[in-house]
Amino acid sequence: MxxxxxxxxxxxxxxxxxxxxxxxxxxxxxxxxxxxxxxxxxxxxxxxxxxxxGTEGGGSIEPGNASGALTIGSNLSDDTPKAALAAVVAAFPNSDVELSINTTDHNTFQENINTILQAGEDDVLTWFAGFRNKFFADQGLLGDISDVWSSISGLGEGFKAASTASDGKQYFVPAFYYTWAINNSKKLWSEKGYTEPKTWDELLGLADDMAAGGITPFAMANDGKWPQMGMFDILNMRTNGYDFHVDLMGGTESWTDDRVRQVFTNWEQLLPYSQEGGNGRTWQEAATDMENGTVGMYLLGTFAASNSDAMAEDMDFFNFPEIDSAIGSSALDAPIDGYQMVASPANAEAAKEFLLYISTAEAQDAYLGVDPSVVASNSGADTSVYNDLQRKSADLANAATGIAQFLDRDTIPDFASACGDVIAEFIEDPSKIDGLLADLDEKKTAIFADFGSS
Amino acid sequence: MAGSSLLSKSDRRVMYGMVGVPTLLHVGLVWIPAIATILLSFTNWNGFRFDTMKFVGLQNYIQLFTVFEKDLYEALLNNLWVLVFLFLVATPMGILIAYLLDKNLRGTAFYQSLFYFPVVLSLAVVGFIWKSVIYSPRQGVLNVILGRTAEGDQISWLGDSSFLIPLGDYGLSKNFLALIAPMVWRHVGYIMVLYLAGLKSVDPSMKEAAAIDGASEWQLFRQVIFPSLKPVNVVIMVITVIEALRIFDIIDVLNNPVGTDVLSILVTESILGESSNVGRGSAYGVILLLSCLLFVVWYLRNEFRGLEEE
Structure with a gap:
């Protein structure tokens, strides 16, 4: 051909x-x-x-028919994920399709996604499930892939819901997800005899122990103003519950509410135990600090393990402990990464075939073979090769009663960056929080109003 | 008829081409976007489809000064800080270095390349170098030299947005000063080269005459060289102001830490972000335009006044 x-x-x-x-x-x-x-x-x-x-959901995809060039726009710019995607592409069964990967730096990709979507250079793009996918689908910038979904097997209803836009059609194929939890070094913990805290008091007690032993209890990185959003998410879900978190992200709750203030009051208790100058530290630098044993705990996605081979060996994690027993500790951030198709791809057939392939256990096994810091979305994926981290992540996500996609994926991006500013200013000077929250609530009103009307 | 007899057909074609093409480019690339920005600043639009664009009057401007005022004032002040530092630190340093290098020192070419080197790099690259080599909390040059690399003892050069020079609720934040340092580093080389080129054109007999009259080094520079380099001085001033107002790349590649907003960052953040708010971004853009115009008007008035006096 x-x-x-x-x-x-x-x-x-x-x-x-x-x-x-x-x-x-x-x-x-x-x-x-x-x-x-x-x-x-x-x-x-x-x-x-x-x-x-006729029937709803579109037709199905017959793999093996496509040919020609297909460009995948990728934000997997770190070494390990980049190599993992290359492995996935290499294992694509249809050799008539010439796949090429167009990698852009993660942050740049995110900021320019509007342009990338409309530039027409890429057919398929790496992206995020949930609000962020829906947002572009609703703008008409994404291609409907309901027909791919009717050929997909092994992805649960939750994944389909996270891939469905307001019109009831699917625009996203989940590839893998990862969980956010408190990461720690196995070596350090067994050396010092630390044990997993189950409650807020135990967490603070452990932090005291660590501080007394000359170890900074919490790593803190916030370069790019996103890593600490994870701390806000989990503290809010532990303090006020998943439903409140969703409403707050959706703009229907006020940021001057006492419940939001309580989140920051709790957070303030952790700050003296945290690394100073978090705003000037990259997540990789903090991960290296954990690897070196100078910090004891690090709330971050399990991708922290991909910082180095040594880290992948030595890292363990545990679920963020409960703060309020009435709320429990079963909600968490577990962002789903995957792929979407531009509205009018140059090679739609190959794009759909590739998207179908991405959903399969084979493709996901190929990815996880290189980057074992994530968990496959397909239930048919080979779990026997999972390491402890992946198994634990899968267990955490499966047991979760509420899964959030992470602050910058759960709300209007414009508003998420306003939240990011507030969080960054808060960790530097917690005394400013009341003024910051009042400001943020004003911005929320303005941004959601603009968003709703255009 | 007289006009056409003076110019041949091909002459006229060349003339139209030489006037017309730049005019078209200027109108197309400067005027139309500028006017479009002003018009868009009165709308609410997400940048996707034209049919979702809505006219909202002054709403964006009202919001800038009531809801987003902290971002706006911080950005305006930061642009001003860049101008101040480029003008009061980088420019005099560049002129001084150029003046010294003009004295035919041994190895002057080597020094020139050394100082000019940063200019060859884009500010984005300069930013990466400073971030990872100089400012990194654990392995950066600065903290290593200062012996502040131990956990809990590190200086966060880019993460500390507390004010070094507070001005009420605003001020010069420490991390923004850390960003200004590489800008100055680069600007010095730029100014040096421009000034060096100018100095080469100064008539040596003027210097000799001044020396015979017994002028000191400072008098020679202040009374003879500086005034005779007026055209270069003007170019340097214009370049410095433009550099200060358009500053963007280094802040963007350093992930825009808290306290380092400038106008161009606010514009791009609003428009290039995932959920573009073209209206608000354009309103920021208009404020940037007005800041430029302020300078242009002031400058042109001075120029015309100078012409009248002559």
């Missing part, structure tokens, strides 16, 4: 979407393409046409 015998992207778009499949374009398609190619792709196209008109 060569490129010359391949229908143009525009024709494909029409065929795959089942729009205006006139007799003329059918003839043109089959004239341009070799008989066999055209025949098989036509069956697929007609199939999708039928089901779209």
């Amino acid at each position: 060569t490129n010359a015998s391949y229908p143009s992207p525009k024709e494909w778009d029409r065929l795959v979407r089942g729009k205006n499949v006139s007799r003329r374009s059918m003839l043109k398609g089959s004239a341009a393409a070799g008989a066999v190619v055209a025949g098989s792709s036509f069956l697929a196209a007609c199939g999708s046409d039928d089901t779209e008109a």
